[in-house]
Amino acid sequence: MQELTPIALWSVIALAAVAVTAFILHGRKPAHKEAGPPPDGWEPPRYRRAISICAILVAAVGCVSLLGWAFGIPLLTSLGVDMIPVAPSTAALFVLYAGAIFLRTHLHESRAAYGAGIALAAAGALIAGVLLVTSLLGMQPEVEHLGFVVVNKPGATPIGHMSPVTAFCFLLAALSYLLSLPSAHQRRWAANLAWWLACGTSATGSTLALAYLYGMPMFYGGTFIPPAALTSMAFMALGTALLALAAPSAWPSRPNIASTTRAAYTFLLVFVLLAAGIVLAGFLYYRNYEIRQRIEVERQLAAIADLKVDGIVHWRKERLGDAAIFYMNPNFSTLVRRYLQGPGEGETGGRLQAWLHHVQQGHPYDRVFLLDADGRERMAAPAARRPVSRHLLRRAADVVRTQQVIFEDFYRNEGDGRIYLAVLIPILGPPDSGRASGTLVLRIDPEEYFFPFLDRWPTPSQSAETLLVRRDGDEVLFLNKLKFARDAALSLRRPLAQETFPAAQAVLGRQGIMEGRDYRDMPVVADLRPVPGTPWFLISRMNMAEIYAPIREKLWQMVSLVAALLIGAGGVVGLAWRQQLSAFYREKYYVSEALRASEQRYRRLFDTMDEGFCIIQMIFDAENRPVDYRFLEINAAFQRQSGLREAEGKLMRELAPAHESIWFEIYGGIALTGEAKHFENEARALNRWFDVHAYRVGPPEERQVAIVFNDITRIKQAELNLRATIVDLERSNKELEQFAYVASHDLQEPLRMVSSYTQLLAERYHGQLDDKADKFIHYAVDGAVRMQLLINDLLAYSRVGTKGKAPEPVDARAVVGEVLNQLKMNIEEARALITSDELPTVRGDASQLAQLFQNLIGNALKFRGAAIPQIHIDARDNGNEWLFAVRDNGIGIEAQYAEKIFVIFQRLHAKDEYPGSGIGLAICKKIVERHGGRIWFESALGEGTTFYFTIPKSGYPLRSS
Numbered sequence: 001m002q003e004l005t006p007i008a009l010w011s012v013i014a015l016a017a018v019a020v021t022a023f024i025l026h027g028r029k030p031a032h033k034e035a036g037p038p039p040d041g042w043e044p045p046r047y048r049r050a051i052s053i054c055a056i057l058v059a060a061v062g063c064v065s066l067l068g069w070a071f072g073i074p075l076l077t078s079l080g081v082d083m084i085p086v087a088p089s090t091a092a093l094f095v096l097y098a099g100a101i102f103l104r105t106h107l108h109e110s111r112a113a114y115g116a117g118i119a120l121a122a123a124g125a126l127i128a129g130v131l132l133v134t135s136l137l138g139m140q141p142e143v144e145h146l147g148f149v150v151v152n153k154p155g156a157t158p159i160g161h162m163s164p165v166t167a168f169c170f171l172l173a174a175l176s177y178l179l180s181l182p183s184a185h186q187r188r189w190a191a192n193l194a195w196w197l198a199c200g201t202s203a204t205g206s207t208l209a210l211a212y213l214y215g216m217p218m219f220y221g222g223t224f225i226p227p228a229a230l231t232s233m234a235f236m237a238l239g240t241a242l243l244a245l246a247a248p249s250a251w252p253s254r255p256n257i258a259s260t261t262r263a264a265y266t267f268l269l270v271f272v273l274l275a276a277g278i279v280l281a282g283f284l285y286y287r288n289y290e291i292r293q294r295i296e297v298e299r300q301l302a303a304i305a306d307l308k309v310d311g312i313v314h315w316r317k318e319r320l321g322d323a324a325i326f327y328m329n330p331n332f333s334t335l336v337r338r339y340l341q342g343p344g345e346g347e348t349g350g351r352l353q354a355w356l357h358h359v360q361q362g363h364p365y366d367r368v369f370l371l372d373a374d375g376r377e378r379m380a381a382p383a384a385r386r387p388v389s390r391h392l393l394r395r396a397a398d399v400v401r402t403q404q405v406i407f408e409d410f411y412r413n414e415g416d417g418r419i420y421l422a423v424l425i426p427i428l429g430p431p432d433s434g435r436a437s438g439t440l441v442l443r444i445d446p447e448e449y450f451f452p453f454l455d456r457w458p459t460p461s462q463s464a465e466t467l468l469v470r471r472d473g474d475e476v477l478f479l480n481k482l483k484f485a486r487d488a489a490l491s492l493r494r495p496l497a498q499e500t501f502p503a504a505q506a507v508l509g510r511q512g513i514m515e516g517r518d519y520r521d522m523p524v525v526a527d528l529r530p531v532p533g534t535p536w537f538l539i540s541r542m543n544m545a546e547i548y549a550p551i552r553e554k555l556w557q558m559v560s561l562v563a564a565l566l567i568g569a570g571g572v573v574g575l576a577w578r579q580q581l582s583a584f585y586r587e588k589y590y591v592s593e594a595l596r597a598s599e600q601r602y603r604r605l606f607d608t609m610d611e612g613f614c615i616i617q618m619i620f621d622a623e624n625r626p627v628d629y630r631f632l633e634i635n636a637a638f639q640r641q642s643g644l645r646e647a648e649g650k651l652m653r654e655l656a657p658a659h660e661s662i663w664f665e666i667y668g669g670i671a672l673t674g675e676a677k678h679f680e681n682e683a684r685a686l687n688r689w690f691d692v693h694a695y696r697v698g699p700p701e702e703r704q705v706a707i708v709f710n711d712i713t714r715i716k717q718a719e720l721n722l723r724a725t726i727v728d729l730e731r732s733n734k735e736l737e738q739f740a741y742v743a744s745h746d747l748q749e750p751l752r753m754v755s756s757y758t759q760l761l762a763e764r765y766h767g768q769l770d771d772k773a774d775k776f777i778h779y780a781v782d783g784a785v786r787m788q789l790l791i792n793d794l795l796a797y798s799r800v801g802t803k804g805k806a807p808e809p810v811d812a813r814a815v816v817g818e819v820l821n822q823l824k825m826n827i828e829e830a831r832a833l834i835t836s837d838e839l840p841t842v843r844g845d846a847s848q849l850a851q852l853f854q855n856l857i858g859n860a861l862k863f864r865g866a867a868i869p870q871i872h873i874d875a876r877d878n879g880n881e882w883l884f885a886v887r888d889n890g891i892g893i894e895a896q897y898a899e900k901i902f903v904i905f906q907r908l909h910a911k912d913e914y915p916g917s918g919i920g921l922a923i924c925k926k927i928v929e930r931h932g933g934r935i936w937f938e939s940a941l942g943e944g945t946t947f948y949f950t951i952p953k954s955g956y957p958l959r960s961s
Contacts, residue, residue: 047244048105054241055101061086061234062094069148079229083217086228087162088146089131093170094234096124100177101241118178125174132167135224163225165204169235172201173242180246194246202239203277208232210281213561275570282562290551294525297547298513301527304458305540308466311453312531312538316407319442322363323405323425326440336427337437339379340372349379356381359442366420366445370427371396372438387415392422396439399424403436409470409535410446410479412490419489421446446480451489454480463524463543470535471496471507478503479536484520492519502526506537515544611708612641618664618671618703619651626668628653632704641711643686658685670694671703680712689716754780810846812839812884816873819853823861830861832869839875840882842951848927853886855920856947860888865942881933881950889944893937902935924949 065086068076077085100120107113134141140161150160179194209232211218219226227235326332332355339348352370360368360381369380375393377385391411399406408422421444426436444450454466465483469476478485478492485492496504500516506528518524518541526541606613616629631647639645644655652659660683670677676695683690693708758780765777816836820827827834834857842849853873860871872887893901902925928935928949939945 047247051101051105051241051244054237054244055098055105057237058094058101058234058241059098061230061237062091062098065091065230066095066146069146069150072149077228077230079212083212084157084163084220084226084228085159086230087144087160087166088148088150089127089144089162090166090228090231092146093124093127094238096120097170097173097177097238100124101245104177104245118181121174121177125171125178128162128167128170128174131162132164132171135162135164135167157220157225159225161225163219163227163231165208165219166227166231166235169201169204169227172197172204173235173238176201176242176246180242191246195243198239198242198246200239201235202243203273205232205235205237205239206274207277207281209236210278210565211285278562278565282558282565286551286555286558289554293551293554294547297525297542298527300459301464301513301525301540301542304464304466305527305529305538307458308454308540309529309531309538312468312536313533315450315453316533319423319444320405320407322359322442323407323423326425326427327405328428333428333437336370336440337429340438352379353381353383363442364444364449365442366448367441367443369441369443370438371441373400373436378438389413389415389420392424392441395422395424396441399426399439400436402426403428410490419446420444421450446489451481455483461542461546463522463546465541467503467539467541468531469503469507469537469539476501476503476507478519482519488519494519502528502539502541503537506530506539518543606635609635610637611710612638613706613708614638614647615697615704615706616652616667618668618705620668620703626664626671628664629667629705641690641709643688656683656685660684667694667705667707670696670705672700674700682716687713689713805845805847807843807845809841810844810849811841812849812875815846815850816853819850819857822854823857826858826861830864830869832861832864832871834871834873836872837874839873839884840877842882842953844931844951845927848930852924852927852949855924856886859920860886860890860945863888863890863945865889865891878950880954881952883948883950885946885948887944887946892941892943893939893945894941895939901937 065077066088068074068085069088069091074085077091097120100117103113103117103120131144140158144162145160148160152158152160176194176197179190179197208218208227209229212229212232217226217229335348335352335355339352342348356368356370356379359365367380367382367386369388370378371388371393372378375388375396377388380386389411392408392413395406395408403426405426406424408424410419410421412419423442423444425440425442427438427440429435429437454468457464457466463483466480467482468479470479471477472493474496475493476496477490478488480489482488482492494501494504496508498504502514502516502518502524505514505516511529513525513527515523515525518526523544524541525544525547526539528537528539530537613635614631615633617632618626619628619630621627628651630651631649634648638647647655652663662681663683666677666679666681669675674696676693678693680689680691682688689712691710691712694705696704697706698704758777761780762777765773769777813836816839820834857871857873861869867889870889872885874885874887876883876885902921924947925935928951932952933950935947935949937945937947
């Protein structure tokens with residue numbers, strides 16, 4: 001196992017963090033309040049299961065490849081030893097893209113998942129773009145290795161780096177993902193582009209995978225790094241997932257013929273493209289295999305021809321080397337001359353016989369014999385005498401005359417009919433003789449070595465063979481035995497005029513590979529070349545049928561594979577089309593059922609609705625002015641709401657001749673313009689008021705109007721009564737407010753006089769009168785003071801509605817700070833602890849809000865318990881309003897007094913327990929209601945009280961009380 005570097009460790013930790021985050025987000029219930037609602041259109045995809053499977057496959061390729069790099073297992077990063085592995089950066093991006101698809105598919109209710117998906121896709125696009133540029137520039141940054149140890153072989157294609165084709169596909173995938181997002185749904189072109197980009201990604205991956213499947217991976221041996229086989233398969237899955245994500249937006253399901261036809265043509269186009277790609281890839285593979293097979297056969301023929309020619313040349317040199325041992329050898333020549341001049345026996349004959357026997361036994365010679373100058377055989381090894389060929393005797397005479405070694409070509413011996421080769425060596429005579437004394441003949445039987453050497457073929461073959469030929473006049477003569485003509489040597493001839501005959505072309509000087517027809521008139525491929533130093537020409541050949549047998553076998557395999565792929569592609573497209581068609585008919589069924597249910601609901605609503613309903617047809621005069629209308633359809637409530645009986649099919653003028661023309665004008669305008677109207681109007685002829693909704697139905701030329709109406713006569717009468725009551729009530733309220741203000745204001749002066757004189761009486765005559773008089777004076781002074789407080793409170797209460805200011809932005813925190821400053825002495829006296837959270841800015845009356853906080857905080861200080869008072873003020877965003885809370889730990893309030901405490905001058909305690917008039921909370925309620933809010937409390941006796949009140953955000957105009 002390779003040691004994990006810190007970068008690799010951090011990569012694993014980051015991936016684990018992403019996985020844990022996704023799991024947590026997936027495990028949480030939809031949290032619209034916390035994370036906000038998802039964007040419009042961010043909904044579960046239509047093909048979630050297929051997308052999930054593809055995303056899992058993509059993530060599996062990435063994770064398995066990363067594990068392969070981490071643990072040093074090459075098989076996990078590629079499908080073969082000689083194949084390019086998946087680069088670590090490629091594997092990481094596959095995991096990244098799979099995560100984005102997972103978030104989009106399974107966490108569709110989370111806005112956080114929406115943003116995370118966009119971030120992952122954008123990050124993938126950025127990384128792929130950078131790596132594409134660096135790859136095209138020939139740069140290979142080490143950061144792509146992600147800390148893994150990558151070893152590149154010298155001269156080999158670099159591994160561990162992303163292919164530019166891979167980076168380009170990642171860019172296509174990222175663009176497809178981003179363009180198919182819900183925000184792009186309103187732009188149809190973006191959804192269509194996303195679909196086609198996904199098609200491009202899937203098609204590229206499929207093409208690369210097919211190339212690997214057919215055994216001809218693309219871009220190997222090129223100028224840049226080829227994509228790995230696993231990468232190609234992962235892009236097929238990634239493209240399929242993106243197709244499924246983009247399909248609902250690019251091809252929305254609509255139950256109509258046009259959409260079905262369009263989908264049919266689309267699926268047909270996809271199948272045609274798939275079929276064309278599969279067939280083209282199969283054809284290219286077959287052609288490539290055919291070319292490679294042909295090249296391999298030609299290379300094999302050339303190599304064998306080289307081997308045979310080199311062997312023949314070497315063998316011939318060996319034979320001439322043997323001749324050189326005897327040629328111009330004075331010892332051997334002297335020995336032969338002595339033998340030929342002597343009686344022919346004795347020591348000289350014995351020595352010469354030993355030489356000949358040694359040469360014949362130690363070398364590949366059939367027979368070695370000695371001829372004298374007249375051509376008579378004088379000695380031989382083996383010793384048995386045999387008739388010498390006349391052809392050989394003629395050649396021996398030439399040797400004697402020329403005194404040169406001759407390598408005699410193939411000839412047929414007349415005695416035994418066999419074919420031989422021979423080396424004729426002159427036995428040189430005395431220097432002054434001018435001619436040879438005899439000839440040493442080294443006869444070679446080609447059956448022993450030469451023909452078997454030519455017959456041998458290094459690889460198993462049914463038709464391959466080597467031919468040796470020479471020119472004989474205007475014909476080509478075959479010199480060796482052939483595989484299919486064993487008696488062809490020196491007997492098989494063909495004219496040189498045959499242009500397609502390889503042997504003839506070889507004799508005429510052609511060299512190299514050629515196609516032609518052999519001695520059996522069979523098509524062959526042959527390699528032609530001369531044998532240096534000889535009149536011979538060598539042809540290595542193989543039948544076309546044998547050459548193309550594996551090609552035909554591969555062709556049938558390819559046809560079977562292509563057929564299977566076509567059937568599979570057709571099946572997949574057919575299933576997709578069937579699913580689309582099934583969805584079409586299912587949706588059509590649902591639509592028809594919904595329509596039928598809607599009609600039933602409409603009819604039920606039409607028959608049972610309380611509102612009157614009718615459809616009328618307007619009647620216009622010659623000047624296109626509406627003059628009447630006919631009732632075409634009415635519901636059961638029509639008669640009850642309108643008072644018209646048996647109106648269906650009749651004209652309005654027939655039913656109510658005095659009906660006002662304003663009705664005809666309104667309905668006529670709706671029939672002509674199509675503009676719906678909602679209005680209220682009185683039909684004096686029917687003595688009723690109606691609330692009417694009217695709109696045009698049907699084609700404009702039919703001039704039909706649907707009318708939904710209510711008899712609101714009673715409501716109108718109630719409105720009139722209510723208006724009168726409101727007017728009376730407003731007048732009473734105004735008089736009451738005026739009375740309260742005048743009473744409280746006008747009573748101030750006499751009350752001050754009474755209070756002053758009673759206090760003066762108490763000061764001057766205290767103790768001078770009896771005890772009862774002092775008590776009565778005290779009662780009078782106390783009553784006058786309390787009366788003055790009540791009048792002041794009553795005046796303050798009335799001013800809430802009459803002296804308020806216009807609404808303006810108010811900083812609640814500043815208001816509370818001002819109130820606490822005013823209550824500083826009371827707070828210090830009670831040793832109270834007052835805290836607050838961040839308070840908002842609201843719209844309202846600053847002075848009244850200060851009075852509201854002062855009354856609530858003052859009550860919390862007043863009604864405290866034995867513990868140190870703790871008061872907390874906070875505010876919470878409650879949608880359309882701010883919710884304020886003032887909490888204390890005081891004596892608490894019983895729940896039964898929830899309404900009583902907000903009533904003016906209502907007290908829950910005796911005056912000697914807690915001072916006050918009981919008007920503070922009533923003023924608080926009036927201030928809150930004037931701001932459009934509500935006030936209430938929650939309390940537990942002895943544990944404290946929390947007063948809540950709301951202030952609307954919308955800035956309602958302050959209401960007068």
